[in-house]
Amino acid sequence: MISAIYDLALTTGANRVVRGCRIEHVCGNPALGPDKDHEYGLTIIRTALRALTTPVTGPTLFDPARAEAPAEISDAS
Amino acid sequence: MDASLRVVHFVNQFFAGLGGEEAANLAVEVRREAVGATRALVAALGEQATVVGTIVAGDNYMNDERDKARAAVREALRGLRPHVVVAGPAFEAGRYGIACAEVCRVAAAEGLPAVAAMHPTAPGAMMYGREILIVPTGPNAADMPRVLGPLVRLALKLARGEALGPAEVDGYLSRGIRKSGVRAEPGFIRALDMLEAKLAGRPYASEIPYQAPEAVAPAPPVRDLRTIEIALVTTGGLVPKGNPDGQTSGNAQKYFRYPIDQLQALRPGEWEAYHVGYFTHLVDRNPNYVLPLGYMRELEKAGIVGAVHRYAYTLPGVSTPVATARGLGEGIAAQLREGQVGGCLLVST
Amino acid sequence: MRLELGSFPVTDARFGARTRWSAGVLEIAREAALATVREDALVASAHLEIARPGESVRIWPVRDVVEPRVKVSGPGVIYPGWFGRSIETVGQGRTHRLAGLGVVEVSSVNWNDAGGDFVDQYIDMSGPWAELMPQAKLVNVCLVVEPDPAMDIHSKNEVVHRATLALSDHLAEAVRELAPPRTETFELPPAPGLPGVVYIQCVHSPQAMSHSEHTFCTGTYGMTRLTPPWLLHPNEILDGALSGPYRTMFATSWTVVNNPVLLDLYRRHGRSLAFLGVIAFRTEWTTQHEKDLMAEQAAKLAKMLGAAGAVVTWDAGGNEYIEVVHTVRACERLGIKTVFLTSEDSPEGGAPSLLKPLPEADAIVTTGFFNTSLLDLGLMPLMERVIGYATKSAGSARDGTLPGGREIAAAGAIAPPWRYDDHYGFNRLSSFAF
Numbered sequence: 138m139i140s141a142i143y144d145l146a147l148t149t150g151a152n153r154v155v156r157g158c159r160i161e162h163v164c165g166n167p168a169l170g171p172d173k174d175h176e177y178g179l180t181i182i183r184t185a186l187r188a189l190t191t192p193v194t195g196p197t198l199f200d201p202a203r204a205e206a207p208a209e210i211s212d213a214s
Numbered sequence: 215m216d217a218s219l220r221v222v223h224f225v226n227q228f229f230a231g232l233g234g235e236e237a238a239n240l241a242v243e244v245r246r247e248a249v250g251a252t253r254a255l256v257a258a259l260g261e262q263a264t265v266v267g268t269i270v271a272g273d274n275y276m277n278d279e280r281d282k283a284r285a286a287v288r289e290a291l292r293g294l295r296p297h298v299v300v301a302g303p304a305f306e307a308g309r310y311g312i313a314c315a316e317v318c319r320v321a322a323a324e325g326l327p328a329v330a331a332m333h334p335t336a337p338g339a340m341m342y343g344r345e346i347l348i349v350p351t352g353p354n355a356a357d358m359p360r361v362l363g364p365l366v367r368l369a370l371k372l373a374r375g376e377a378l379g380p381a382e383v384d385g386y387l388s389r390g391i392r393k394s395g396v397r398a399e400p401g402f403i404r405a406l407d408m409l410e411a412k413l414a415g416r417p418y419a420s421e422i423p424y425q426a427p428e429a430v431a432p433a434p435p436v437r438d439l440r441t442i443e444i445a446l447v448t449t450g451g452l453v454p455k456g457n458p459d460g461q462t463s464g465n466a467q468k469y470f471r472y473p474i475d476q477l478q479a480l481r482p483g484e485w486e487a488y489h490v491g492y493f494t495h496l497v498d499r500n501p502n503y504v505l506p507l508g509y510m511r512e513l514e515k516a517g518i519v520g521a522v523h524r525y526a527y528t529l530p531g532v533s534t535p536v537a538t539a540r541g542l543g544e545g546i547a548a549q550l551r552e553g554q555v556g557g558c559l560l561v562s563t
Numbered sequence: 564m565r566l567e568l569g570s571f572p573v574t575d576a577r578f579g580a581r582t583r584w585s586a587g588v589l590e591i592a593r594e595a596a597l598a599t600v601r602e603d604a605l606v607a608s609a610h611l612e613i614a615r616p617g618e619s620v621r622i623w624p625v626r627d628v629v630e631p632r633v634k635v636s637g638p639g640v641i642y643p644g645w646f647g648r649s650i651e652t653v654g655q656g657r658t659h660r661l662a663g664l665g666v667v668e669v670s671s672v673n674w675n676d677a678g679g680d681f682v683d684q685y686i687d688m689s690g691p692w693a694e695l696m697p698q699a700k701l702v703n704v705c706l707v708v709e710p711d712p713a714m715d716i717h718s719k720n721e722v723v724h725r726a727t728l729a730l731s732d733h734l735a736e737a738v739r740e741l742a743p744p745r746t747e748t749f750e751l752p753p754a755p756g757l758p759g760v761v762y763i764q765c766v767h768s769p770q771a772m773s774h775s776e777h778t779f780c781t782g783t784y785g786m787t788r789l790t791p792p793w794l795l796h797p798n799e800i801l802d803g804a805l806s807g808p809y810r811t812m813f814a815t816s817w818t819v820v821n822n823p824v825l826l827d828l829y830r831r832h833g834r835s836l837a838f839l840g841v842i843a844f845r846t847e848w849t850t851q852h853e854k855d856l857m858a859e860q861a862a863k864l865a866k867m868l869g870a871a872g873a874v875v876t877w878d879a880g881g882n883e884y885i886e887v888v889h890t891v892r893a894c895e896r897l898g899i900k901t902v903f904l905t906s907e908d909s910p911e912g913g914a915p916s917l918l919k920p921l922p923e924a925d926a927i928v929t930t931g932f933f934n935t936s937l938l939d940l941g942l943m944p945l946m947e948r949v950i951g952y953a954t955k956s957a958g959s960a961r962d963g964t965l966p967g968g969r970e971i972a973a974a975g976a977i978a979p980p981w982r983y984d985d986h987y988g989f990n991r992l993s994s995f996a997f
Contacts, residue, residue, distance in 0.1 A: 140562040142851050142882055148919055152432035160563050160771070160849035160882070162496045162503040163450075178502065182509040182559070186519065189436045189444075189557045195429070344913060380995030388996035392910035394931050394938055395995045401904055401988020402823040405874055405928040409902040410835050412926050413758045413872045421993065422907065422927040425915045462962050491881055492849070493677050493774040532881060533934075537912025 219263035222296035240272030242286035258362040276313035297373035303331035311338025327372035442556025445523035449531025450504035451489030463490035475524035479508030491532030569743025619947035623685035627808035633735035642803035644785025654798030665701040675773035720779035754837035758871035765877035854886035862893035906933040930985035
């Protein structure tokens with residue numbers, strides 16, 4: 138699940154949640170200009186694919202800004 | 215004052231005074247005379263109803279011989295013809311509480327009203343709290359004198375065939391059902407009265423008790439992205455330009471499926487977001503913001519993912535009741551399973 | 564801040580030679596009133612009609628209902644900040660009001676054309692919908708107004724609402740110089756020893772939905788854009804600092820100046836609590852970061868004011884719930900005991916009727932299901948007269964443009980508007996657990 142308001146996804150049963158940019162443009166940011174927007178969007182998708190291959194035990198947030206281990210959400214705050 | 219109201223009581227071996235664990239294998243039997251805890255129930259009922267029989271069974275028997283136990287309880291109820299069945303109180307007991315719940319379920323199948331009593335965290339309440347009526351109790355039998363009043367009150371109401379009132383009025387655990395109704399004071403008075411009570415440390419009752427959200431067991435991770443098909447799904451309401459299938463702008467009753475196998479990316483001018491819950495123009499200009507096909511094709515070409523699934527699924531995710539959303543999700547999931555999809559990206563707006 | 568509010572009750576209104584109020588009757592000089600509206604050359608058409616409680620009348624489509632008020636003394640103007648009106652801080656001096664009268668803004672102009680903000684509400688002056696709507700108990704002076712069609716949507720909204728405010732100003736002028744039959748004084752003297760309470764009023768901003776900072780909707784001093792929380796003295800709200808509509812009859816200018824939560828907090832001030840002020844919290848931020856930042860800041864503001872308790876209301880639906888309930892949680896975490904007044908979503912299938920249940924939100928008062936299809940209202944009765952437009956979309960206004968969308972007679976036995984949503988707890992309708 139890719140969502141800009143990811144907290145709700147984490148608390149309603151989604152176990153692999155990727156932080157999107159903003160509701161109006163989840164997988165990218167038009168303000169960055171076409172090249173950077175494209176790079177950013179690709180990063181989000183790559184993060185989503187990484188999430189698919191990551192074992193999780195509960196709702197887990199994957200942040201495209203962080204390439205390393207995802208944050209396991211214990212109390213979905 | 216109606217002694218013609220017939221009550222059947224269900225108790226386990228311990229509360230029937232027949233022994234403890236050693237008697238837990240006792241098969242279902244019917245006692246005509248009031249034994250053990252039934253005596254307290256009879257006293258509490260007074261002139262208002264008659265206990266016509268007590269069904270007794272051992273905790274292990276009820277648990278291990280479910281089918282036989284159910285059949286025996288059913289037969290007993292048919293013989294005793296009660297107006298209401300009272301099961302327990304089981305307090306925190308695990309097997310006893312579950313047994314009480316089972317008895318109530320059998321009664322319901324026979325068209326008989328029934329009420330159990332147990333602690334809200336007892337396994338019987340956790341498992342069956344949505345199906346049967348449960349009067350909450352304290353953790354142990356010290357609560358017996360107090361709980362008999364509410365239990366009898368509700369049992370008599372059911373026996374008389376009166377309409378069931380709200381949980382907070384008739385004293386039972388909420389079954390997760392909510393209905394409209396009018397309260398004594400307008401909302402603003404209730405809100406400020408509740409605040410004053412909270413500030414003063416006085417008890418208050420939230421009108422919507424906390425209900426923990428559903429936990430879903432995570433799917434195991436994908437072993438190798440290169441060997442699977444990945445499906446794209448969005449609740450952003452993306453439709454072909456012109457909305458030829460008449461997708462509504464909200465309140466989704468169905469989802470839509472569009473073939474994307476011939477497409478390298480979603481081009482503006484060919485798609486639009488028809489959705490009443492967000493500013494859609496940016497997605498109109500770049501549909502990949504909610505259905506990232508362009509990125510997936512790049513990754514497909516680079517050999518990072520096996521393939522993109524031939525269908526994309528969309529719906530307008532706004533003002534959707536949870537029950538409907540669940541149904542739509544199950545429908546899409548079934549299609550993805552049928553299509554042997556190995557993973558799914560769901561973009562939500 | 565001390566405000567004297569003089570009330571002139573209105574039990575009837577009729578057209579006559581002069582605009583004047585006497586013994587509960589408001590006489591309206593129709594042409595003079597319309598002349599003030601038509602001073603704006605961008606008004607293409609305007610006419611006035613009166614609807615009285617109990618009449619077989621439906622008013623459609625309703626964008627806003629405004630209570631005529633006028634500043635008799637003290638800084639600023641009523642409904643400040645809109646379209647060039649003075650931004651001077653209000654809430655002091657003396658204000659006069661026509662109590663029991665509503666100026667109804669009737670126009671086909673939608674609030675914005677980018678999202679879902681199609682006007683969808685109507686007022687029935689009799690029948691089941693009237694029983695639920697506070698505005699059905701008012702004498703309603705309806706301004707049916709259309710702007711020059713050749714303008715952008717923001718300009719159209721400005722013209723329409725400015726016309727409504729012009730009419731409201733004109734009517735309120737009738738009581739500027741008169742002695743009010745009833746005067747109340749609103750001030751907040753120190754209340755030592757009593758728990759301090761903050762009212763956090765969450766108010767929808769149309770910025771996210773429309774992608775514009777200028778879209779018309781409920782405004783704080785006329786400003787509708789997403790802004791961090793505002794601290795307002797409740798008197799400012801009584802002078803209309805928070806005004807303008809959102810999409811239900813409970814989110815109109817009229818309901819905000821007559822907000823029973825605010826008025827009852829005033830009544831309790833000095834007796835059981837110390838009313839510290841109002842935090843106006845704009846909602847519909849579209850990233851998690853922004854939502855959470857605003858919630859933390861609102862709670863911090865409340866704490867800095869010395870709040871021991873807070874009451875939280877909101878006027879919207881959907882993902883705005885997140886920042887609202889996170890505000891409840893942030894307050895609780897700072898030790899501020901909080902009550903949340905809200906409506907509910909559908910409980911079908913045993914699902915939670917709140918978008919995000921939170922253990923910290925443990926003191927909730929519910930005004931019931933906001934979706935009228937869950938309220939067993941049936942169809943609203945046939946009406947003898949419609950003020951406004953003769954037809955409406957059968958289903959949602961937005962989907963009326965889909966193939967299969969059709970128009971029906973507005974006067975007919977039709978479904979109630981789909982959203983009820985008693986944001987400020989005017990009514991006793993609620994829901995119960997079974």
